[in-house]
Amino acid sequence: MQRAMRLLEAVADREYGAPAKQLAREVGLALPTAYHLLRTLTHEGYLRREKGLFFLGEAAERLSGSAAQQKRRSMMDDALAQWRDSIGAPVYYAVYRKGEIELLGVADSPANPAAEEWADFRETGHAHAIGQCLLSQLDEEARRDHLDRHPVQSITPYTVRDERTFLRRLDRLGWQEPVVEHQEYALGTVCAAFPLTAAGGRAAASVAISMPSHQCGRLLPAARRLQAEIGSRSGTLALSISI
Structure with a gap:
């Protein structure tokens, strides 16, 4: 959970999205681990992927709005x-x-x-x-x-x-x-x-x-x-x- 949260925070800091390799490097994760977490977060709606870049998804935006x-x-x-x-x-x-x-x-x-x-x-x-x-x-x-x-x-x-x-x-x-x-x-x-x-x-x-x-x-x-x-x-x- 902590690693997933770090990935979400890294994506939130990138207004124009970021590729998996960059996100993995920023949060200090092995690339296969980062890929697995990013896929899971995308499937759950917390992230969305466009042209190889990851952005915050609707689920994350709802959480942000609630906070x-x-x-x-x-x-x-x-x-x-x-x-x-x-x-x-x-x-x-x-x-x-x-x-x-x-x-x-x-x-x-x-x-x-x-x-x-x-x-x-x-x-x-x-x-x-x-x-x-x-x-x-x-x-x-x-x-x-x-x-x-x-x-x-x-x-x-x-x-x-x-x-x-x-x-x-x-x-x-x-x-x-x-x-x-x-x-x-x-x-x-x-x-x-x-x-x-x-x-x-x-x-x-x-x-x-x-x-x-x-x-x-x-x-x-x-x-x-x-x-x-x-x-x-x-x-x-x-x-x-x-x-």
Whole structure:
């Protein structure tokens, strides 16, 4: 296995491929042994051979993609945890992708627990700050498509009552202004969210925090502080959109 891995690494270092003799010499293998391993790796899809040269195959590329994805997720989790500790509140990261709200990461703690998802998060985007922030980044057609599939409905006494009122609210939101909701999704919880501009247009993205409603006085200042801190590492979250 170790010898096969060394051959894979040698091929990965050669963008334009390499012949068996060169690979055998680089990893210090006898040519018959290298040929046997290369044939096996090619048969299993980890390598492919073209005109006597070996290149990485689809199986190896899938492994590489999986490792990169895990690294991006780890970077995202570390960033969210850092901001959680700095702000003293749960931090959420979500995107709007393929017509749905996707919560990609949450960093909370026993002292500052995340809001409980008591109603399906994807279906109640009109009620929580993350959903409102994501929907505000969509064009009119995409918004209406979403609301046709997930209609506005009251889930607490504070939730917006109808689609027309909700759409007017979205239209009034200022670009890069935090979206704030007070107990619209969950009683006893307030939330603030803002768009992540580093998404580069590939997807609508949002970062948010939540707090108990008795701390509502510190919600907006904390959100603005997080927004200011996030700029230096926003690329971490932008990469995570492909997770």
